[in-house]
Every structure is written in structure tokens, then in C-alpha cells.
Amino acid sequence: MLYAQTTPADKRAAFRERLAGGELLRFPGAFNPLSARLIERKGFEGVYISGAVLSADLGLPDIGLTTLTEVAGRAKQIARMTELPAIVDADTGFGEPMNVARTVQEMEDAGLAGLHIEDQVNPKRCGHLDGKQVVDEHTALQRIRAAVDARRDPNFLIMARTDIRAVDGLDAAVDRARRLVDAGADAIFPEAMASLEEFAAIRAAVDVPLLANMTEFGKSDLFTVQQLADVGMNLVIWPVSMLRIAMGATARALDELTDAGALTRLLPEMQHRADLYDLIDYEGYNRFDTSIFNFSVAR
Numbered sequence: 001m002l003y004a005q006t007t008p009a010d011k012r013a014a015f016r017e018r019l020a021g022g023e024l025l026r027f028p029g030a031f032n033p034l035s036a037r038l039i040e041r042k043g044f045e046g047v048y049i050s051g052a053v054l055s056a057d058l059g060l061p062d063i064g065l066t067t068l069t070e071v072a073g074r075a076k077q078i079a080r081m082t083e084l085p086a087i088v089d090a091d092t093g094f095g096e097p098m099n100v101a102r103t104v105q106e107m108e109d110a111g112l113a114g115l116h117i118e119d120q121v122n123p124k125r126c127g128h129l130d131g132k133q134v135v136d137e138h139t140a141l142q143r144i145r146a147a148v149d150a151r152r153d154p155n156f157l158i159m160a161r162t163d164i165r166a167v168d169g170l171d172a173a174v175d176r177a178r179r180l181v182d183a184g185a186d187a188i189f190p191e192a193m194a195s196l197e198e199f200a201a202i203r204a205a206v207d208v209p210l211l212a213n214m215t216e217f218g219k220s221d222l223f224t225v226q227q228l229a230d231v232g233m234n235l236v237i238w239p240v241s242m243l244r245i246a247m248g249a250t251a252r253a254l255d256e257l258t259d260a261g262a263l264t265r266l267l268p269e270m271q272h273r274a275d276l277y278d279l280i281d282y283e284g285y286n287r288f289d290t291s292i293f294n295f296s297v298a299r
Contacts, residue, residue, distance in 0.1 A: 001284035003080040008111040012155035015046065015085035015113045019157075019187075019209050024229040026236055029053055031243040033081035037279055039242075040082045046113070047082055049075050050239035051089035057243075064122055068094040068103055076110035085113030087157065089239070092122045093143050100143050101150035104158070114157025116189050116211075117143050119164065119176065134164045140176065141183040148184035159211065160185035166192045166219065173198075174205045181206045187235070192219040200231040209234035216241060 004011075019025065027048040030036035036047045052062040054074055060066065071088065079086040088107055093100030100117060107115050119140035121133040134140070140162070147158045160180035165173040177188045187209040190202045203210060212233045214222050228236050249269065256266055263270075277283070 001281050001288060004083045006083045008079070008108075008113070009153060009155070011083070011085045011111075012113045012153060012157070016155045016157070018045065019234060022234075024225060024233055024236060026225060027087060027238075029237060029239040029242055030078050030082075030086075031057065031246065033078050034279065035242055035246075036078045036082045036084070036086070040084045041279065044084070046084050046235075047078065047086040048237040048239055049078055049086055049088040049112075050237075051091050052240055053243050054089075056240075064091060066091075068099070068106060072103075072106045072110045075107065075112055079111040079113075086111075087114045087116070087159070087235075087237075088112050090115040090117055092120055093117045093147065095122070097142050097146035100146040104147045104150040104156070105152065108151070108153055108156050112156075114159060114186075115147075116159035116161045116187075117147055118161035118189075118191070119143070119180075132163050132166055134162075134167050137176065137179060141179060144180055144183040144185050157186050158184065159187040159189050161189035161191055163191045165190060165194075165198070170194075170198055170201060174201055177202055177206050181208050187211060189213070194219065195221070196223060196227060196231050199228070199233060203232035211235040211237060214238050214241075216244065 025045040027046040028039050028044055029048045029050045030039055031053050039047050051066065051071065054071055055062045055066050057074070058066065058070070071090065075086070075088040090103050090107065093103050104115065119134050121135055144158065144160050151158060162173055162176045162180065164176050173190055177190060180188060185208065188202065188206055189211040190199070191213060193199050193202070193212070199210070199212060210233050212223070212228045212235070213220065214236055215238070216222065225236060253263060253266055256263055
């Protein structure tokens, strides 16, 4: 009932322990708090909170228009609804190094298990669009150092995302990954890798956890969990997948209303009322209410 029983600190410690175990952890993207609870119910290891999804949820493109307050607030709503660790996309840190430092502490306070900061110029754009620009090495490293210095909980994961592969090639990505680790990054998110061999090249270059982004309609092929595990990945995200599926289903339902005037034909595709009530623990709230409001008026 209400929010997760596991504290943010305990989530972070358990996440770090599991991440160090060498298995591949699966983090589907949650597009709202309820979907985070469903991800947990289905047996996944964590929840990912995508900046692209948060932007789209506001009807905005993923070009750096969201603010720290908006992202931290929504991330808190999602993270507190599940016992799983949640990682959030913090874009470029929402400003200069001091802003990056504040971003880390805001996300700690919001109950996140970690975040990633990228090396794009600000304003950024989606990692799988053409025309990206990345900052110079000094600026990229400065962001990560600021993030690490600001961290209060040593188990809060500071991940560095690099978008340089699509700009300057794989060798540049390998070099930047190494330097980001030297700057203190706990993990690396190499964006827009073109093949399993490229993931393997990053794996050979650094000795920290690596994240693979399996976003649809992008520059990377959609590899299976097993394929990614075989080349040494430690985390895999499907950042926008659940939103895309939900929006696709919504579009089909609206078309059905237009064409048929009712949604009777789509009932088998809907989450049943009983399943929804079970997911939100409606009965638990009912029991709580009954246990509190059980008095009678004295006569």
C-alpha cells in the first residue's frame, strides 16, 4: 500500500551488490509510476526513467527543454512506487558543473539509485538523431567530476553517457570511455553503438559496468538479452518501448471508436479492472480504511 517499503539507501546498496555480481540487469523504461509497479510485478531487475519519455509525456521533443525540477519530480513519483532501483536520464546535468552537482543531490533526494550524465552540447538532442554535437574532453570530464564530488551516498551510481561514437567514430568512443572512468564514472553508457563488436570494444577498454540501449527505430540493432550478456554488458534498457506500445494501442483504440463507435472488440487487449485493482493494491487500502474507521458513535 502507498509507496515502496524499501528505503532509497537500501535500494542503492542492493543494486550495487547485484551489479557487481556480473549478471545482466534488465531495466525497462517506465512511462509513469503504475508502469514501474508492473515492471516489478513482471520480475525485472530495475526501472529506467527516460528523458525522452518525460519530454514526450509533456508533449515536447527530446531537445533539452525539460528542467531539473520537472525531471526530478516525475522521477521521484516513479521511483517511490517500486521496490526496484530506478536510474534516471539526467541529460547534460541541466547546466554547468555546479548545476550538475545540484542535479545529483536532487536525484538522491528523489530516491533514485543512479543517473547518467551525457557529453552532448546543451541543448542536447535524442541520442539516435543525426546532427549531434559533443563537448570537448575537458567539459565532459568536468561534468563527471562535479557529479562524483556532489554525491553524498557512495552507492548512488554516477554513470557517464558518451555520444561521441556517432560524431567521431568508435576509437573516439573507446578513448572517451576510458577518460570518463578515470574521472570517476562508476559506469559507462556508450550511446548508438552500431554492432555487438562495438559493444565488445568498449567492454575491452574499461573495467566498469556498461549499459546497452535497445531503443527501437534508432542506430543500434535490437540485440537480445543473451547476445548482450555474451559481450559483457551489465545493464540493458528499453527506454521508450513501453510508451510506444501504450501509445500505439491508444491510437488503435481511438481509431476503433471512430470506425465502430464502441470498444467492445478491443476488450481482450485491455487490462482488466480486477488486474488494475490488484496492481494498485485496492484491497490493501480498503483494509487500512476499515481498520482505522471502525468506531461507533456513543449514545
